Amino acid sequence: xxxxxxxxxxxxxxxxLDTCLSVTKADATVLMIEDGVAGAMQNxxxxxxxxxxMAKGVKFAVLGEDLRARGLPADRVMDGFSVVDxxxxxxxxxxxxxxxxxx
Amino acid sequence: MSDTKKFVYxxxxxxxxxxxxxxxxxxxxxxxAFEQEVQLVFVDDGVYQLTKGQDTDGxxxxxxxxxxxxLGDYDVNQIYVDEQSLKDRGLTMDDxxxxxxxxxxxxxAEKSSMKLVNREQLADLISDADxxxxx
Numbered sequence: 001x002x003x004x005x006x007x008x009x010x011x012x013x014x015x016x017l018d019t020c021l022s023v024t025k026a027d028a029t030v031l032m033i034e035d036g037v038a039g040a041m042q043n044x045x046x047x048x049x050x051x052x053x054m055a056k057g058v059k060f061a062v063l064g065e066d067l068r069a070r071g072l073p074a075d076r077v078m079d080g081f082s083v084v085d086x087x088x089x090x091x092x093x094x095x096x097x098x099x100x101x102x103x
Numbered sequence: 104m105s106d107t108k109k110f111v112y113x114x115x116x117x118x119x120x121x122x123x124x125x126x127x128x129x130x131x132x133x134x135x136a137f138e139q140e141v142q143l144v145f146v147d148d149g150v151y152q153l154t155k156g157q158d159t160d161g162x163x164x165x166x167x168x169x170x171x172x173x174l175g176d177y178d179v180n181q182i183y184v185d186e187q188s189l190k191d192r193g194l195t196m197d198d199x200x201x202x203x204x205x206x207x208x209x210x211x212a213e214k215s216s217m218k219l220v221n222r223e224q225l226a227d228l229i230s231d232a233d234x235x236x237x238x
Contacts, residue, residue, distance in 0.1 A: 045192075066162060
């Protein structure tokens with residue numbers, strides 16, 4: 001069973017992303033939305049944990065609309081992330097068996 | 104009036120995900136009418152409030168980031184950004200909008216309102232405040 005994990009809290013403010021990454025399996029995708037998109041940027045204190053999860057096979061995506069709202073340039077998102085729009089969010093939800101929202 | 108107080112606003116939340124940033128900005132603008140000394144501090148996720156190029160069309164929320172550039176006109180021109188918070192987030196001052204004011208004591212020369220501060224300077228700002236407001 002594959003799981004889509006959505007994270008909507010900044011990793012610098014809450015531990016949602018840390019907990020999420022500690023329980024994601026290799027066939028999972030982590031989608032960052034709302035304030036969670038801050039975690040997708042290069043060279044942050046969250047980057048190392050994300051790279052470790054990527055090495056394990058976890059896929060990562062980030063919602064472009066939320067990046068743009070916050071003035072965070074898509075070209076400075078970490079390598080390995082796909083930037084998706086709302087239609088992509090729906091597609092990811094459909095492509096996984098379940099959705100876990102780390103509120 | 105000699106009893107001017109120093110109001111320090113501590114901003115620690117990213118914009119849009121919660122309403123703190125917008126509420127803070129509104130209180131600052133209202134408070135500016137009372138001619139007190141005002142200092143704004145952006146620390147932790149608060150630094151995201153000042154990023155350049157915010158475009159909220161895709162999320163259906165009001166983009167209030169342009170309002171920060173009006174602060175100088177309200178004599179709110181002491182804006183402090185925490186250096187460590189930028190660094191932890193892979194950001195530099197170049198990623199933030201440039202906030203300025205016109206200095207009436209210097210022939211209305213346009214000057215930057217923003218100062219990068221370390222935690223020691225932040226400690227001084229907090230301990231020197233008469234009133235601390237947190238958002």
